[in-house]
Amino acid sequence: MLWFVTAFALASVVAIPYWVHGLATAERRLVRLAGFRPIPGRPAGAGLPALHEPMLWREVAFALTHMLFGIISFAGLITVTTLIFSAGAGAVLALAGVETALTGDSDPLLLLLLGAGTAVAAPYVVTLLAHVQGRVATALLSPQTEELQRQVTSLARANIAELERFEAERQRIERDLHDGTQQHLATSAMRLGMLELQLRETVPAGPAQDSAMESLEAVRQENELALDTLRDIVHGLRPRTLIDDGLGAALRELARRLPVPATVDADLVGRFSLPVESSLYYIASEAVTNAIKHATPDSIHIEVAETLERITLTVYDDGLGGANSARGTGMVGMYERVALLSGELIVDSPPGGPTRIIADIPRPW
Secondary structure, three states: OHHHHHHHHHHHHHHHHHHHHHHHHHHHHHHHHHOOOOOOOOOOOOOOOOOOOHHHHHHHHHHHHHHHHHHHHHHHHHHHHHHHHHHHHHHHHHHOOOOOOOOOOOOHHHHHHHHHHHHHHHHHHHHHHHHHHHHHHHHHHOOOHHHHHHHHHHHHHHHHHHHHHHHHHHHHHHHHHHHHHHHHHHHHHHHHHHHHHHHHHHOOOOHHHHHHHHHHHHHHHHHHHHHHHHHHHHHHHOOHHHHHHOHHHHHHHHHHHOOOOEEEEOOOOOOOOHHHHHHHHHHHHHHHHHHHHHHOOOOEEEEEEEOOOEEEEEEEEOOOOOOOHHHOHHHHHHHHHHHHOOOEEEEEOOOOOOEEEEEEEEOOO
């Protein structure tokens, strides 16, 4: 018997976290019955909170509070049921002229009013009790600011890890294109030059040589075009300056290539992870491309700032304004890149300008 009691007690203690977590999960949805919004919980698939997490202990506190509400509700149900039954039965017996300990010399009308008043007041009392329970559940079970920040940081880290895998794959593709296809095209261009020399030496001057040289020149031009296109693609995958010198240097190089005066303020920021720098670079590149294409600005300013928790990229232009995602896929791509970093993209572009695009992302640690 002692072994059975001890095992049951230990099993009950071990099961307490699972029980309170299941009760809290159900309550987060049931508060809608009291007119509250569903309470956000842990992400789907996150499982049971760890013992060191405050959320678990708040769920334990809610379970104890829930037991108190259950006792009050049960006691109230018994009291209301007893009052209504006693008042109704007493009124019927009093009208029938039967004197019992239940009725005594009470007025039947008073007993009926007592029963009816109890029946009318009971729903209001129950509603008030449910409202109080909903308030308590919302206060105890809602994630706190620190927990929400931890969730945002966790999601940002997961997205960064995914972006790092993507960057590694893109680096592999870039390396394969540079070391493989680009080298083959360069070798082909060299062989075409050697072939041209052989044709000039072996084929006598005349129509035959001219025709062969024209065909050879056409092939050479196509080869050079393919090589230039491949170099643009390799450069478009990721600027070399971004890898070697960081985001600030890459943005300054971008500003020098623009057809309008552009300034960059990124001297006070350090190096970030490559996925973050790549995403911010392409957001800035897309923003200035859109500005030059649609707003015809006279000047552009790019600024990068960082704090202990956030990284902010701001692209400002004095153009015509009116930027919105309906005008092309560029803005949509910027929103998607910022969303992958668990950040926020703010576009302030009234008609007539100026336009300010701000990408604000949490700093991954």
